[in-house]
Amino acid sequence: MILSQTAVYALRATMYLSQVREVGPTRVDVIANELKVPRNYLSKILHLLAREGVLDSTRGPHGGFQLVRPGTQIALETVVEHFDDLGGCLLGRDSCDESNPCAAHGRWKNISESVLRFFRETSIAELAGGGPGGFLVELPIPAKTPR
Amino acid sequence: MILSQTAVYALRATMYLSQVREVGPTRVDVIANELKVPRNYLSKILHLLAREGVLDSTRGPHGGFQLVRPGTQIALETVVEHFDDLGGCLLGRDSCDESNPCAAHGRWKNISESVLRFFRETSIAELAGGGPGGFLVELPIPAKTPR
């Protein structure tokens, strides 16, 4: 698989959040149930995304997670980069660039760049909205609650 | 990393074998030392490639591994497919195609295909020969020894 299970959970969860029509946070349990994903595991993933500024988290009643800005403005890369290293050396070397290339570097570069561009230029809302059963509506920008 | 460590070992080993100028098998120990890769682990990998018809293995004195045909005629895919599943669903679904697509399918398809094309159309000799310090000479076709 190209992405780790963890990164896929993160993507699917943020995609889900980008489709929630009601403003305000959504509980982990709801997301976990909806996506059929382990609750505590997802909790850690979302917590990390909150620490990294992709989500807002709120505790207590009416708490949960929400996107810090509409899904149309969040690139897949923004979510995935915290879990997987896309764009590393194909042959697994620590350093691999023009001045010190691996055997595959020159030929792989173009492909690699188009992959990176996909993650950089595709928004989670684009994916969430494009799939079967997805919504195409624009979301209101949720109020940013300071922590 | 896009490829597993195992797949990278397999690639590097076959690339190495494609550059060996002498006809006949090369011992695992030589390859492992040369590539700085764990010997027994590499042994299993090469054994699997032999079972799968990518390599010939010979036991006893003067034994070792060799490519079944010149590296110019072995695609990266031929080596990698036995270890990693390239081209699976981006969101990790078991089945994902035109008739039952995941949310990312349509947008990811083009990128995915160019990745697959790279592995299908690039030979191990191309990589081995293209890197710094590589050889560009053509190899004689090694005699196919029945097992």
Added chain:
DNA sequence: CCTATTCATCATATCATTATGACGAACTAA
């Protein structure tokens, strides 16, 4: 046939990823 050589394989260890269960900390509302 014997011996050295080499791959084949078994048992086990280590590590990272993925997952589960229990409890603590923060928050809301009454």
Added chain:
DNA sequence: TTAGTTCGTCATAATGATATGATGAATAGG
């Protein structure tokens, strides 16, 4: 201030990938 709700986090488990060490089986050459 109390009770209920919800995220936060700790401890631990299960699994798969990666790695090591010891031994078995096939082969070539004397």
